[in-house]
Amino acid sequence: MSKALLYDATICIGCKQCEQGCATENNLPYSDSIAAEEKQSEHKFTAVLTRGDKFMRRLCMNCQDPACASACPVAALRKTAAGPVIYEEGRCMGCRYCMLACPFNVPRYEWNKLFPRVRKCTMCPNRVAAGKQTACAEICPTGATKFGERDELINEAQQRIRDNPGQYVKHIYGLNEVGGTSVLLLSGVPFDQFGYSADVPTEPMPLLTSRVLSKVPDVVMLGGVLLGGIWWITNRRDDVAAAEDCEKNSAFEDKKRGQDENGKA
Amino acid sequence: MAKPRFGFWSVILWIVMVLGGYSLILRFARGLGASTNMTDEFPWGLWIGFKLFAVALAGGGFTIAAVVHIFNLKRYRPVLRPMILTAFLGYSAFICSLIIDLGRPYRIWHPVVMWNDHSVMFEIAWCVMLYTTVLALEFAPAVLERLGWQRALVWLRGVMIPVVILGVILSTLHQSSLGSLYLIVPGKLYPLWYSPLEPVFFFVSALCAGLAMTVFESWHSRKAFGKQLEQSLLTSLGRVLAVALSFYLALRFVDMVHRGVFHLLLLPRTETYLFLLEIALLLIPTLLLFQRRIHQNPTALYFCSVLTLLGFVTNRMNVAITGMEASSGTYYFPKWTELAITLSLVAGAFAIFWLAVKYLPVFPPAHETHLAQSARVAAPSAAASPAVPELTHAGS
Ligand code: SF4
Ligand code: SF4
Numbered sequence: 041m042s043k044a045l046l047y048d049a050t051i052c053i054g055c056k057q058c059e060q061g062c063a064t065e066n067n068l069p070y071s072d073s074i075a076a077e078e079k080q081s082e083h084k085f086t087a088v089l090t091r092g093d094k095f096m097r098r099l100c101m102n103c104q105d106p107a108c109a110s111a112c113p114v115a116a117l118r119k120t121a122a123g124p125v126i127y128e129e130g131r132c133m134g135c136r137y138c139m140l141a142c143p144f145n146v147p148r149y150e151w152n153k154l155f156p157r158v159r160k161c162t163m164c165p166n167r168v169a170a171g172k173q174t175a176c177a178e179i180c181p182t183g184a185t186k187f188g189e190r191d192e193l194i195n196e197a198q199q200r201i202r203d204n205p206g207q208y209v210k211h212i213y214g215l216n217e218v219g220g221t222s223v224l225l226l227s228g229v230p231f232d233q234f235g236y237s238a239d240v241p242t243e244p245m246p247l248l249t250s251r252v253l254s255k256v257p258d259v260v261m262l263g264g265v266l267l268g269g270i271w272w273i274t275n276r277r278d279d280v281a282a283a284e285d286c287e288k289n290s291a292f293e294d295k296k297r298g299q300d301e302n303g304k305a
Numbered sequence: 306m307a308k309p310r311f312g313f314w315s316v317i318l319w320i321v322m323v324l325g326g327y328s329l330i331l332r333f334a335r336g337l338g339a340s341t342n343m344t345d346e347f348p349w350g351l352w353i354g355f356k357l358f359a360v361a362l363a364g365g366g367f368t369i370a371a372v373v374h375i376f377n378l379k380r381y382r383p384v385l386r387p388m389i390l391t392a393f394l395g396y397s398a399f400i401c402s403l404i405i406d407l408g409r410p411y412r413i414w415h416p417v418v419m420w421n422d423h424s425v426m427f428e429i430a431w432c433v434m435l436y437t438t439v440l441a442l443e444f445a446p447a448v449l450e451r452l453g454w455q456r457a458l459v460w461l462r463g464v465m466i467p468v469v470i471l472g473v474i475l476s477t478l479h480q481s482s483l484g485s486l487y488l489i490v491p492g493k494l495y496p497l498w499y500s501p502l503e504p505v506f507f508f509v510s511a512l513c514a515g516l517a518m519t520v521f522e523s524w525h526s527r528k529a530f531g532k533q534l535e536q537s538l539l540t541s542l543g544r545v546l547a548v549a550l551s552f553y554l555a556l557r558f559v560d561m562v563h564r565g566v567f568h569l570l571l572l573p574r575t576e577t578y579l580f581l582l583e584i585a586l587l588l589i590p591t592l593l594l595f596q597r598r599i600h601q602n603p604t605a606l607y608f609c610s611v612l613t614l615l616g617f618v619t620n621r622m623n624v625a626i627t628g629m630e631a632s633s634g635t636y637y638f639p640k641w642t643e644l645a646i647t648l649s650l651v652a653g654a655f656a657i658f659w660l661a662v663k664y665l666p667v668f669p670p671a672h673e674t675h676l677a678q679s680a681r682v683a684a685p686s687a688a689a690s691p692a693v694p695e696l697t698h699a700g701s
Contacts, residue, residue, distance in 0.1 A: 081345065107489055113426035114412075114419040133415050134408020137426045139348040141489045145633075148345045149408065151338030156408040240492060248488045249425050252504055256428065256478060263474040267375050271466055274377035 042104075042222065043123035043168055044190035045177060046197055049227040050207055052095040052184035054088055061179035062086045062099075065164055082148040085161040086176060089234050094227075096234035097185065099176075100125065100146045100161040101214060101221035103244075110246030111141035116158070123190070123222045124163035132158055143218055143240050163222065190222060197226055219244030318652050325649025328642035332405055342640040347629070351639035352406040354625035355647045357483055358618055359398040359654075361507070365515025366392025366440060367476035374469040383534050384542070386447055386667045387522050388515065392476075393440040394654040399433065401650055425485045432479035439472035447665045480511040487624060495628040496566045497580045502556070503624075509553045510617055516546040517590075517613035522658070523668075524607040529659065532668035536603065543600035543609070550591040550613065554584070579619065579627045586616030 056075050063070035068083050078089050079098070086099040102125045109117040109125060116131035117138055134156060139147045150156035164174040172178070177187035186193065194215060201208045213231050214221035217240050225231065232238045332340040343350045365388040372378050373385050404410040416430035442461065449458045484507030487494050500506065519534075520542055527533035534542075561567060570577055590609035599605045630637060639647075661667055 110421075110423045111426060111489060113421055113424045113430055114415045115421040115424075116419075131412075131415060131419050132409065133412035134410075135406075135426055136348040136408065137424075137486070139345070140486075140493075143492055145346070149337075149348060151343065151345075152336055153338075154333075154336050156336065237492060245489055246423060248491065249485055250423055252481075252485045252488060253423065253425065253428060259478060260474055263477065264470060267371070267470045267473055271375045271377070271470070274375070278377065 042121065042190045043163075043187065044102075044193050044222040044224060045163070045174060046186045046188070046193040046224045047097050047226070048184050048186075048197075048200065049094065049096050049225070049229075051182050052088070052097070053182055054090055054095040055181065056088050057179045057181060058097065058176035058185055059084070059086055059088060061175040062161070065167070065175035080146065080148060080160075082150045082157075082159040085159065091229075091233065094229055094233075096225075096227065096231075096236075098235070099223060100163070101144055101217075101223045102161070102163045103218050104220040104222065105218070105244035105246055107141040107143055107218065107245035108138035108147060110249065111137045113137065120165060122165070122168050124165040124168055125222075126162050126165045127158060127160065129157050134158075141245070143237070143245055190224075193224055197224055200226060216242045218242070318656060321645070321648045321652045324641075324645040325652075328645040328649075329405070331642055332646070337408060340640065340642045342637060342643065344635060344637075346633045346635040347637040349625060349629070350637060351622075351626070351643045351647055352402050354622040355650070356399050356402050356406075357507075357621040357625055359395045359402070359650075360480065360483060361395075361511045361514040361617055361621060362518050362614075363392035363395030363399075363440075363515070364476070364480060364511025364513075365518050366395075366443070367473045368512050368515050369519075370443060370469045371473045374466060375473070380538065380541075383538065383668070384519055386444070387526075387662075388519055389440060389443045390447075390658060390661055390667055391518055391522065392515075393437070393444050394658055396433065396437045396440060398650045398654050400437065401653075402647070403433075405646060425482050425489075428482045429479060429486070432475050432482065436472060436475040436479055439468055439475060442468050443472065447661075447667060451665050476511075477508065481505065481508040483507050490629075493629055493632040494624065495576050495631055496564070497561075497569055497576055498624050498628040500560050500564065502560050506553070506557065506560075509549070509556060510620065513546060513549045513553055513613060514617045516542055516549060517610040517617075520546070520606055520610035521614060524603060524610075526662050526668055527603075530662060530668070532662065534668070536601070539603065539606055540600050543594050543606050546609075546613065547591060547594035547600070550587060550594070554587060554591060557584075574631075576623075576627055576631065579623050583616055583619040583623055586612050586619055590616070 059075060060070055062068070062085050063074075066085060068085070074084060077084055078087055080087050086097060089096045089098060102119075102123060104119070106117065106119050106125050109115070109119055111117075112132075113135060114131045114133060116128050116133075117125060118128070119125050134149075136147075136149060136158075138158060139145075139149060146160050148159045150159065164172075167174060173187035174185075177185045180186075186196075188196075194212065197212045197215075201210060201212070207228055209227050209230055211231070213225035213227070213236055214223055219242065225236070227234075230238070328340060337343060341350060341352075369381060369384050369388040372381050404413060407413060416427055417434070421427050443465075445461055446458060449461065481504035484503035484505070487499065487503050488501065491499055493499075520539060523534045523539060570580070590612040593599045593605070594609050599609065626637060
């Protein structure tokens with residue numbers, strides 16, 4: 041079954057332990073100044089945003105049907121059955137279409153390197169494969185970030201909203217957004233205050249392009265037949281014209297020859 | 306009189322080339338960060354816009370190949386080679402800028418073996434590879450004739466029809482797929498441009514841009530070499546362009562009606578102004594081209610083609626840059642290095658075109674020009690007498 045993360049902003053205390061755990065897991069630098077950076081970057085895969093006494097995590101949503109993976113021409117990004125959306129560096133050619141396609145603007149690029157990579161949270165695929173929690177969930181002291189089965193986490197999130205309706209916005213972000221994501225969010229304030237767009241479509245983004253792409257074989261087939269047919273007709277017309285010309289000429293010559301012979305006779 | 310003009314342009318050419326060369330070194334020695342203004346928030350910049358446009362200009366290639374080879378409209382034969390050459394150069398420019406733009410250009414071949422058939426970019430990669438080959442084959446006769454390799458010519462003629470059919474299909478797919486690239490960004494591309502019909506717009510506009518490009522080239526090659534297309538042919542191209550442009554604009558209009566986005570035009574925003582500029586640049590030549598005295602006058606026709614081309618440059622840049630800016634939350638303007646590389650690619654393409662026209666039978670293919678016809682070509686431009694010797698020279 042597919043694993044997921046549930047982040048509950050109302051329990052979060054903004055300690056940024058998850059940032060620290062993520063940096064360690066992914067061999068990224070971490071310091072006070074990096075902790076103060078409130079955005080995802082090529083050296084920071086998750087960021088805890090602070091607005092007054094409210095917090096919100098940003099990270100790759102590890103979508104169920106990811107736009108980035110559908111966009112990547114060489115399948116460097118891929119959704120695994122276990123949940124993580126992984127990145128195979130050896131395939132990537134750096135077209136950056138994934139960055140354009142991601143509805144949450146997650147993938148980052150190593151602009152200043154000569155051999156740049158795309159960087160993003162990949163939901164600790166090795167840990168998940170080994171049956172462990174993600175680094176951020178493991179380190180979280182309050183349980184604001186929780187790792188588990190997606191279905192179970194959804195039930196739990198619904199239960200929390202039901203138990204404390206006054207405390208939550210009545211919405212689980214990631215339940216239906218872009219067809220569902222493996223990161224689920226709960227919050228006490230509207231999500232768009234933290235840059236989580238309220239109007240992302242609820243259908244999977246890849247549908248937008250696959251609808252068109254699925255027509256490609258038809259275009260090839262029908263186009264080939266149609267163009268070939270038109271060529272046959274127009275060319276045949278030429279052939280016929282040429283043949284007629286030919287006939288006329290030979291008829292004319294026959295006649296001439298006949299006259300000549302008559303003359304001789 | 307032709308001399309100083311040529312001198313001026315070659316100085317410009319050299320300046321652009323030197324700056325472009327320096328930028329190119331910077332790009333490969335220091336990386337994309339140092340040589341461009343692209344950022345995580347704005348990962349696709351000027352070079353993408355340029356690629357979209359270079360391919361649009363190439364739209365003439367498949368249109369005319371279909372018209373001449375498939376629909377068998379022989380009248381348009383003289384247009385064939387300049388268009389195919391333009392298309393080939395457009396695609397070459399695309400590939401060059403792709404190599405520069407890719408983070409890891411040495412992996413450009415990856416889509417050949419690493420497949421993802423859900424990706425528009427994957428489709429594009431294949432279309433570019435195949436169609437560039439097709440274009441090379443379609444243009445090869447001009448080179449082979451010059452070299453006098455008869456056997457290769459005969460062989461090529463034998464496979465030409467399947468090659469042309471393949472080419473038309475491939476470029477239909479490719480032109481539209483460049484539009485499909487943007488289907489996946491409904492929340493990011495400004496609604497004046499985002500449309501589910503984007504692939505269709507890209508396809509139709511490529512037809513228009515290709516036609517405009519033919520008129521444009523013919524005018525310039527008359528200036529430079531006295532080689533050009535017959536006025537009656539240019540007039541019909543102008544008429545076809547008028548109809549194609551009207552169709553394109555009508556399509557955009559209908560689409561906007563259905564999506565109900567006209568109220569956006571009331572907002573005083575950069576997007577609105579640039580959108581209006583784009584439409585104006587396309588609407589003016591459309592209206593003009595329907596008039597008899599315009600499409601029969603070479604200079605007026607040329608003027609219209611320039612407007613049309615500028616209109617489509619604006620359109621592609623709007624889709625690639627203007628329309629993506631608001632949602633990205635940043636401001637993007639290309640760095641001088643990005644501009645220099647783009648301009649030197651354009652200049653390079655023009656220079657190669659110029660050389661090809663000079664040394665290869667590109668304009669009125671002499672081997673098929675009947676004497677009577679060449680006399681007619683020469684007659685209206687009797688002043689530009691080199692037309693006749695040039696033609697006979699190419700024929701011999
Ligand atoms: S949030 Fe973006 S990068 Fe992450 S899986 Fe979804 S589409 Fe891909
Ligand atoms: S930049 Fe790399 S990972 Fe992203 S779409 Fe291109 S090839 Fe795929």
